[in-house]
Amino acid sequence: PVEAEPGAAPIAAGDTVLILGKPWDDAGLQARLDAEKATVGFRIVELVYDLVPSLVPHLHHPSLTVPYTRQMFRQAQTSDRLLAISESSRRDYEEFCRRLALPCPPIDVIRIADRLGGIAAAGRESDALPAGVDEAFMLCVGTVEVRKNHALLYAAVKLAAERGIPLPQLVIVGGHGWLVDETWNNLTRDPAVRDSIRVLSSVDDELLDRLYRLAAFTVYPSKYEGWGLPVAEALAQGRAVAASSSSSIPEIGGDLVRYFSPYSVDECLEALVELSDPVARAAAEARIRAEYVATSWDDTAAQVRASLAALDR
Structure with a gap:
C-alpha cells in the first residue's frame, strides 16, 4: 500500500x-x-x-x-x-x-x-474460539443499531426456545450503536438467552476471518442497506447465509442466499432452522463454492x- x-x-x-x-x-x-x-x-x-x-x-x-x-x-x-x-x-x-x-x-x-485476503490470513492458523462461544454457532456481523435489526434475531431465538426448537448459539460481532438501548439490554442481560446469545465487540480482522470460517452459517437481518458487506464476506468464505430480503441485499448473492422478511420473526426463525440442518446447509455451501465469484x-x-x-x- x-x-x-x-x-x-x-x-x-x-x-x-x-x-x-x-x-x-x-x-x-x-x-x-x-x-x-x-x-x-x-x-x-x-x-x-x-x-x-x-x-x-x-x-x-x-x-x-x-x-x-x-x-x-x-x-x-x-x-x-x-x-x-x-x-x-x-x-x-x-x-x-x-x-x-x-x-x-x-x-x-x-x-x-468482499475478500478479506492477506490481512486476515493469520486467522487461518488457528481454530481457537473466544471464551463463551460454542463449537456450533451462527454468526451475525454488524454494529448493534436499529437499522441492523438485531431485535429480530433476539425475538427469533426467544421464540425457538419457547417452542423447543434447537438452534446453534447466536454470536453477534458488533459494538453498541445508536437507538438500541432496549435491544442491547435484551441481548446482553436476559438470563433466558445467556447461553444462546454471545455479543463480541472489538473483533480484529484475524478473529473475524476465523469466525466466518468456523461458523455453521451466517445471518443478516438488516432493514435497509446500501450493500450489505457481511453477506458478501460470508459468501466469499463459502458460508451459507440467511438474510433479509430488503434493499440491496438480494443483489449480492442472488438465489444463493436464504431470504426472509426483516419484519417477520416466523420467517426469520424458519430460515435459521433450515440452515441449522447439516444436509440443507451442505447443499447451500456446495452451490456457493461452485457459483459465487468473490470480488477483490x-x-x-x-x-x-x-x-x-x-x-x-
Missing part, C-alpha cells in the same frame, strides 16, 4: 476530484469544492454508499438527517458522475433527485470487494477507473 503525504494538492482545469469518503462530515467541503470548480473547471466524481439518513431517517441517528440531506442536495447539483455501491443505492439516489426536482448526474454501479479490491479499482475513463468519451 502507498501512504499519501498529508497536505494540500493544487487542482487544475481538466482534473478529476474523486471523493470516496464521507464529505458530509465536513460541512463546508462540498461548498468549497463547488466554488473552486466554478472558477477552475475541474470535474467531481463521488461515491454514494446509501441514502439512509435522508430516505429512511427513522433508521439512523437524527443528528445526521439534515447535514446528510444537504450534502446529497449539493452533490446532485455539482457532481459530473456518481459511483453507487449497488443498484438499490442508484435507484434511491434517482428517487431522491426526483422528489426534490434535482438534476441527477450519471450514476455507475460498482461492486465493492483490484476488481473494484478497475470498475472505478472505467467509470472515470468514461468522463473523457
Whole structure:
C-alpha cells in the first residue's frame, strides 16, 4: 500500500476530484469544492454508499438527517458522475433527485470487494474460539443499531426456545450503536438467552476471518442497506447465509442466499432452522463454492477507473 503525504494538492482545469469518503462530515467541503470548480473547471466524481439518513431517517441517528440531506442536495447539483455501491443505492439516489426536482448526474454501479485476503490470513492458523462461544454457532456481523435489526434475531431465538426448537448459539460481532438501548439490554442481560446469545465487540480482522470460517452459517437481518458487506464476506468464505430480503441485499448473492422478511420473526426463525440442518446447509455451501465469484479490491479499482475513463468519451 502507498501512504499519501498529508497536505494540500493544487487542482487544475481538466482534473478529476474523486471523493470516496464521507464529505458530509465536513460541512463546508462540498461548498468549497463547488466554488473552486466554478472558477477552475475541474470535474467531481463521488461515491454514494446509501441514502439512509435522508430516505429512511427513522433508521439512523437524527443528528445526521439534515447535514446528510444537504450534502446529497449539493452533490446532485455539482457532481459530473456518481459511483453507487449497488443498484438499490442508484435507484434511491434517482428517487431522491426526483422528489426534490434535482438534476441527477450519471450514476455507475460498482461492486465493492468482499475478500478479506492477506490481512486476515493469520486467522487461518488457528481454530481457537473466544471464551463463551460454542463449537456450533451462527454468526451475525454488524454494529448493534436499529437499522441492523438485531431485535429480530433476539425475538427469533426467544421464540425457538419457547417452542423447543434447537438452534446453534447466536454470536453477534458488533459494538453498541445508536437507538438500541432496549435491544442491547435484551441481548446482553436476559438470563433466558445467556447461553444462546454471545455479543463480541472489538473483533480484529484475524478473529473475524476465523469466525466466518468456523461458523455453521451466517445471518443478516438488516432493514435497509446500501450493500450489505457481511453477506458478501460470508459468501466469499463459502458460508451459507440467511438474510433479509430488503434493499440491496438480494443483489449480492442472488438465489444463493436464504431470504426472509426483516419484519417477520416466523420467517426469520424458519430460515435459521433450515440452515441449522447439516444436509440443507451442505447443499447451500456446495452451490456457493461452485457459483459465487468473490470480488477483490483490484476488481473494484478497475470498475472505478472505467467509470472515470468514461468522463473523457
